[in-house]
Amino acid sequence: MHTAIELTELTKSYGSRRGLDGLSLQVRAGEVFGYLGPNGAGKSTTIRLLLDLIRPTSGSARVLGLDPRADAARLHRRTGYLAGDFVVDGRRRAGECLAFLARLRGGVPAHRITGLAARLDVDLDARIKSLSKGNRQKVGLIQAFMHEPELLILDEPTSGLDPLVQQTFLDMVGEARDNGQTVFMSSHILSEVEAVTDRVAIIREGALVALDTVDALRARSSLRVRVTFAAPVPAGEFAALPGVQHVSADGDTLTCTVDGSPDALVKAAAQYTVTGLHADTQDLEELFQAYYTGPRAA
Numbered sequence: 170m171h172t173a174i175e176l177t178e179l180t181k182s183y184g185s186r187r188g189l190d191g192l193s194l195q196v197r198a199g200e201v202f203g204y205l206g207p208n209g210a211g212k213s214t215t216i217r218l219l220l221d222l223i224r225p226t227s228g229s230a231r232v233l234g235l236d237p238r239a240d241a242a243r244l245h246r247r248t249g250y251l252a253g254d255f256v257v258d259g260r261r262r263a264g265e266c267l268a269f270l271a272r273l274r275g276g277v278p279a280h281r282i283t284g285l286a287a288r289l290d291v292d293l294d295a296r297i298k299s300l301s302k303g304n305r306q307k308v309g310l311i312q313a314f315m316h317e318p319e320l321l322i323l324d325e326p327t328s329g330l331d332p333l334v335q336q337t338f339l340d341m342v343g344e345a346r347d348n349g350q351t352v353f354m355s356s357h358i359l360s361e362v363e364a365v366t367d368r369v370a371i372i373r374e375g376a377l378v379a380l381d382t383v384d385a386l387r388a389r390s391s392l393r394v395r396v397t398f399a400a401p402v403p404a405g406e407f408a409a410l411p412g413v414q415h416v417s418a419d420g421d422t423l424t425c426t427v428d429g430s431p432d433a434l435v436k437a438a439a440q441y442t443v444t445g446l447h448a449d450t451q452d453l454e455e456l457f458q459a460y461y462t463g464p465r466a467a
């Protein structure tokens with residue numbers, strides 16, 4: 170089986186509100202897939218649909234080749250799920266909760282639980298209610314990873330984790346991939362997950378706006394250019410060039426962005442006396458901001 174998750178025209182309406190709007194995408198078996206989008210984009214809605222915690226208004230989802238609704242019990246045994254709002258009985262000790270969840274999953278070797286707890290620095294004897302938000306999140310991660318499921322579905326797994334623990338988490342994800350497991354994880358911050366993701370989908374207002382590798386998305390970044398001339402130049406002439414946008418002139422300095430080749434810009438600038446030239450690419454976070462706020466087009 171080469172497809173771990175397949176969404177076809179998946180739509181979820183909450184009354185008149187649209188949670189998800191005809192979303193189609195495929196997650197390949199064995200990949201680490203980042204699911205990104207701003208708050209309210211529909212990430213948790215998608216994840217809840219995958220686990221049959223809510224039902225679609227129309228369209229369909231297949232997970233590990235199964236129907237989330239008809240095959241829910243079989244599917245839940247083969248997946249590890251971390252909810253965005255992971256909650257367990259606060260009066261119980263972390264170790265008791267994990268042992269209980271391990272039994273529900275048909276048994277997990279004790280060393281898997283203690284090993285993950287040691288790695289993430291979780292006190293298994295502590296009562297859940299005494300744990301900080303970050304430590305509760307770590308208990309959530311342990312229960313998702315402990316049975317080495319074929320598919321991990323993680324909703325905002327890095328939320329509340331300090332940078333050191335985030336790195337441990339990323340290592341765990343990398344090891345899961347090496348082990349042949351598939352990881353589908355949501356985040357609204359690309360930099361927290363880009364190091365381990367094979368591909369990322371960016372969604373906004375319930376629809377897909379981009380799906381590619383991080384490198385390919387990076388290659389789509391615009392070039393930011395600042396040219397200084399010996400004397401002021403007519404900005405309009407540059408604004409008309411292919412791919413050149415956001416042109417502004419300040420005295421003898423012209424700034425703009427360029428999509429694609431800068432050839433036309435360089436040739437136009439060469440008609441005048443150039444005294445300085447500076448060019449750099451948008452950083453990834455800026456690019457993502459553009460996806461989050463720019464026109465809704467894939």
Ligand SMILES: Nc1ncnc2c1ncn2[C@@H]1O[C@H](COP(=O)(O)OP(=O)(O)OP(=O)(O)O)[C@@H](O)[C@H]1O
Pocket residue numbers: 183186187188189206207208209210211212213214215253357
């Ligand atoms: N139970 C619900 N009832 C009504 N509207 C809902 C419900 N759940 C989600 N929505 C709406 O659906 C849209 C998508 O929400 P969702 O929680 O899936 O987004 P998200 O991408 O996970 O956001 P966040 O990053 O803030 O968790 C939002 O507009 C939200 O207000």
